[in-house]
Amino acid sequence: MSVLLEARDVTRTVDVIDGEPLTILAGVDLAVAEGDRVSIVGRSGSGKSTLLNVLGLLDAPTSGELTFLGRDARRLRGAARDRLRGGEIGFVFQQFNLLPGRTALENVATPLYYDAGRAFWQREKIAREMLERVGLGERVAQLPSRLSGGEQQRVAIARALVRRPRLILADEPTGALDLATGQTVMELMEEVAGETGAALVTITHDPAIAQRASRHLRLEAGRLIADEPREYGGADAADAADDPAHAELVDGAAA
Amino acid sequence: MRGLGKFLTGIASSLAEAWEELRIHKGRVLLSLVGVAVAVCALTTVVGAGAMAEQLSREVSERQSGRPASITFSAYMQSPTGQIDAAAVDAAWTESLARHEVAFASRVTWASANVQYADGVSPANLQLIDVPYGEMHRVQIVDGAWFTDRDARRLAPAVIVNEVVWDRLGRPPMATHPTLELADSGVSAVIIGVSRAMSEYDGESAYVLNDAFPALGVVVDPMMMSSPSYEMWVPEEHADGLMQAISEEVRAALGEGSGFDGWRGDYGAWPEDPFLATKLVVAGVAVVILVLGALSLVNITLVTVRTRIREIGIRRTFGATGGRVFFAVMLESVVGTFVAGIVGVGVSIALVRSPLPAMLIGSSPDDMPGFPVEAAVVGILAATVVGALAGLLPALTAVRVKVIDAIRF
Numbered sequence: 001m002s003v004l005l006e007a008r009d010v011t012r013t014v015d016v017i018d019g020e021p022l023t024i025l026a027g028v029d030l031a032v033a034e035g036d037r038v039s040i041v042g043r044s045g046s047g048k049s050t051l052l053n054v055l056g057l058l059d060a061p062t063s064g065e066l067t068f069l070g071r072d073a074r075r076l077r078g079a080a081r082d083r084l085r086g087g088e089i090g091f092v093f094q095q096f097n098l099l100p101g102r103t104a105l106e107n108v109a110t111p112l113y114y115d116a117g118r119a120f121w122q123r124e125k126i127a128r129e130m131l132e133r134v135g136l137g138e139r140v141a142q143l144p145s146r147l148s149g150g151e152q153q154r155v156a157i158a159r160a161l162v163r164r165p166r167l168i169l170a171d172e173p174t175g176a177l178d179l180a181t182g183q184t185v186m187e188l189m190e191e192v193a194g195e196t197g198a199a200l201v202t203i204t205h206d207p208a209i210a211q212r213a214s215r216h217l218r219l220e221a222g223r224l225i226a227d228e229p230r231e232y233g234g235a236d237a238a239d240a241a242d243d244p245a246h247a248e249l250v251d252g253a254a255a
Numbered sequence: 256m257r258g259l260g261k262f263l264t265g266i267a268s269s270l271a272e273a274w275e276e277l278r279i280h281k282g283r284v285l286l287s288l289v290g291v292a293v294a295v296c297a298l299t300t301v302v303g304a305g306a307m308a309e310q311l312s313r314e315v316s317e318r319q320s321g322r323p324a325s326i327t328f329s330a331y332m333q334s335p336t337g338q339i340d341a342a343a344v345d346a347a348w349t350e351s352l353a354r355h356e357v358a359f360a361s362r363v364t365w366a367s368a369n370v371q372y373a374d375g376v377s378p379a380n381l382q383l384i385d386v387p388y389g390e391m392h393r394v395q396i397v398d399g400a401w402f403t404d405r406d407a408r409r410l411a412p413a414v415i416v417n418e419v420v421w422d423r424l425g426r427p428p429m430a431t432h433p434t435l436e437l438a439d440s441g442v443s444a445v446i447i448g449v450s451r452a453m454s455e456y457d458g459e460s461a462y463v464l465n466d467a468f469p470a471l472g473v474v475v476d477p478m479m480m481s482s483p484s485y486e487m488w489v490p491e492e493h494a495d496g497l498m499q500a501i502s503e504e505v506r507a508a509l510g511e512g513s514g515f516d517g518w519r520g521d522y523g524a525w526p527e528d529p530f531l532a533t534k535l536v537v538a539g540v541a542v543v544i545l546v547l548g549a550l551s552l553v554n555i556t557l558v559t560v561r562t563r564i565r566e567i568g569i570r571r572t573f574g575a576t577g578g579r580v581f582f583a584v585m586l587e588s589v590v591g592t593f594v595a596g597i598v599g600v601g602v603s604i605a606l607v608r609s610p611l612p613a614m615l616i617g618s619s620p621d622d623m624p625g626f627p628v629e630a631a632v633v634g635i636l637a638a639t640v641v642g643a644l645a646g647l648l649p650a651l652t653a654v655r656v657k658v659i660d661a662i663r664f
C-alpha cells in the first residue's frame with residue numbers, strides 16, 4: 001500500500017492577541033496509506049480540527065514536513081494547492097457545511113465544477129448517482145433546510161466523495177447526530193470509501209465511532225500517540241461510559 | 256489537445272458556476288441592481304430629454320436665422336445711382352447656384368400690401384421667397400401645404416398666410432379654397448397654406464413666391480421695399496468655399512463697381528456652442544445620478560459580502576481556486592449591472608418615446624432627435640464599470656480571506 005500522506009514533526013503555532021504564541025500542534029507524526037481507517041480522539045481544544053486543516057491543505061504547518069502524494073505541502077501554493085485539495089481530498093464537517101439555498105443535488109455537484117475533465121459535464125448524473133448511493137435518491141431536489149440532520153450529513157458525505165478523493169477527512173462527522181444515526185452514517189462512509197479505496201481519517205469524540213477504525217490515535221499535548229481501543233470497552237459503548245477516560249472526553253465535549 | 260480541452264472546460268465550468276451563483280442569489284442581485292437600473296434610466300432619460308430640448312431650441316433658432324450653414328448675400332452697386340439691376344443679379348445667382356449644385360437657396364425680399372378683410376382693410380407684410388425657403392427655415396405649416404415649383408406658374412397667384420391673417424379670415428379650411436383679397440390691385444390670391452405664427456406678437460404676414468409676386472399687382476414704393484437678399488443652405492464643410500466662389504462669380508457677372516457679399520447668420524457660425532450650458536447641466540445631473548446609483552450598489556455589496564464569506568470558504572475546501580472565486584463574485588456584479596443597465600435604458604426609451612416629455616416641455620420638435628445612443632452606451636458602460644468596481648471589493652475580500660477562517664465564519 002502506498003503512502004498518501006506523511007507528516008513529520010508538524011507544528012502549528014498561532015499568534016494570540018497580547019500573549020505568548022499558542023502552540024496547538026507541538027510535533028505531529030503521522031503516515032496515512034491508501035485505504036487506511038484512522039481515528040483521532042482528543043479532548044476538546046486539543047487541536048484536532050487544527051490538525052485536520054493542516055492535513056487537508058487548508059492550513060499550513062508552522063514547521064515540520066508534510067507530504068501529500070509525494071509532494072511537499074510547503075511548496076504547494078495558490079491554485080495548485082486548491083486544485084490538488086479539490087481533486088484528492090474530501091471533507092466532511094461536523095456542522096455539515098452544506099450550501100444553503102441549494103438543493104441536495106446542487107450541493108453534491110458543487111465539487112464537480114472544479115473538475116476540469118468529463119466529470120464537470122456529467123456533474124448532474126454523477127451527483128445523482130452519489131445521492132442514490134447514500135440513500136437519498138428520492139430527495140435530490142430537497143433544500144438542506146428541509147432535511148433531517150442525518151440526511152444532511154449524508155448529503156455532505158456524498159459531496160465529499162463525489163470526486164472520488166483518495167483521502168477523506170471527517171471532522172466529527174457524527175457530532176450532530178444521535179448514536180444510531182451516527183453509526184449508520186459511519187457505515188455508509190466506510191462503505192463508499194471502501195469502493196474507491198480511499199483512506200478515511202475520522203476525528204471524533206465518540207469512542208464508539210473511534211472504535212470502528214483500524215488505527216486509533218489520540219491527540220494529546222499537541223502530539224499524536226497510539227490509543228488503546230480496548231480503553232473504550234470494545235464494541236459495547238455502554239461499557240465505555242463507565243470508563244474514566246471516556247467520561248473525561250464527554251466532560252470535555254460538554255465544556 | 257487535452258490541455259485545450261481542460262482549458263475550455265475550465266472556462267465553461269467557471270461560467271456555469273458563476274451563473275449558478277447569480278441564479279441562487281437573484282434576490283440579492285435584484286435588490287442591489289434596482290439602484291443601478293434607476294440611475295441608468297435617469298441618466299439616459301435626462302440626456303435624451305436634454306437632446307430633445309436642445310433640438311427644440313435649435314429649431315427655434317433655425318427658423319429665425321437658418322440652418323447651419325446658411326449664408327446670406329446682398330448685392331450692391333457703387334454707381335452714382337446706386338441702383339442694382341435685380342434681374343441681372345437673379346440671373347447670375349441662379350447660374351452660380353446651378354454650377355455649384357446648391358439645391359437649397361432662396362431670394363428673400365420684404366414688401367407689404369393692403370388686404371381686404373370682411374371688417375376692413377389693413378396692411379400685411381409680404382415675404383417674397385423661393386420654394387426651398389420652407390425647408391431652409393423649417394416653416395411650420397398648420398394647414399394646407401408649403402409651395403411647390405408648380406405654384407410659381409399658377410394663373411391665380413398662391414400665398415401662404417400666417418395664423419394671424421387666417422384668424423382674421425375666420426380660419427377657413429384649405430379644402431374650401433379660400434382667397435386673400437388685395438385691396439389696391441383687386442387681385443385674389445389663392446391661400447394654399449397657413450404658417451404657424453412664431454410668437455404671439457406676430458402681425459399679419461404672408462409668404463409669396465418671388466416669381467408669383469408680380470401677378471399680385473402690388474405697387475410698391477421702392478423706399479418701402481427692401482432690396483433682396485440671397486440665402487443658401489449648404490453643408491458646413493463647404494460653407495466658406497462656396498460663399499467665396501459664389502460671391503466672386505456673381506460680382507464678375509455684374510461687372511465693375513458691383514459687390515455681392517455673404518455672411519453666415521446661423522448659430523453654427525457663432526463662436527461658442529450655444530447649447531453648451533444645457534449640455535453641461537444635463538451631463539452634471541447625469542453624473543450625480545450615476546454616482547448615487549453606484550454608492551447604493553457598493554453599500555449593498557458590502558453588507559452582503561460577510562454572509563458570502565462562509566459559502567466561499569466551503570467552496571474553496573472543495574477545490575475552488577482564488578481565481579474562480581474572484582471571477583464568480585466579479586461576474587455576478589458585472590453581469591448584474593450590465594443587465595440592470597439594459598433594463599434602465601429600455602425603460603428610458605419607453606419614457607422618452609412616450610408623449611410625456613412633449614407634454615412637459617410644451618412642444619415637440621419637428622425632427623425628433625434620435626434616441627441618445629451615446630447616452631445609452633455610456634449608461635450601460637458606466638453601470639458595468641461601476642459593477643466591476645463595486646464587485647472588486649467583495650471579490651478581493653473573498654479571495655484574501657483564509658479558507659480556515661472562512662469556514663469558521
Ligand SMILES: Nc1ncnc2c1ncn2[C@@H]1O[C@H](COP(=O)(O)OP(=O)(O)OP(=O)(O)O)[C@@H](O)[C@H]1O
Nearest residue numbers: 014015022024042043044045046047048049050051
Ligand atoms: N486561529 C486561531 N487563533 C487562536 N487560537 C486558535 C486558533 N485556531 C485554534 N485556536 C485554539 O487552538 C485550540 C485548538 O483548536 P481546535 O479547533 O483545533 O480544537 P479541537 O480539538 O478541534 O476542539 P473541539 O473538539 O472542541 O472541536 C483551541 O483552544 C482554539 O481556541
Ligand SMILES: [Mg+2]
Nearest residue numbers: 048049050171
Ligand atoms: Mg474541532
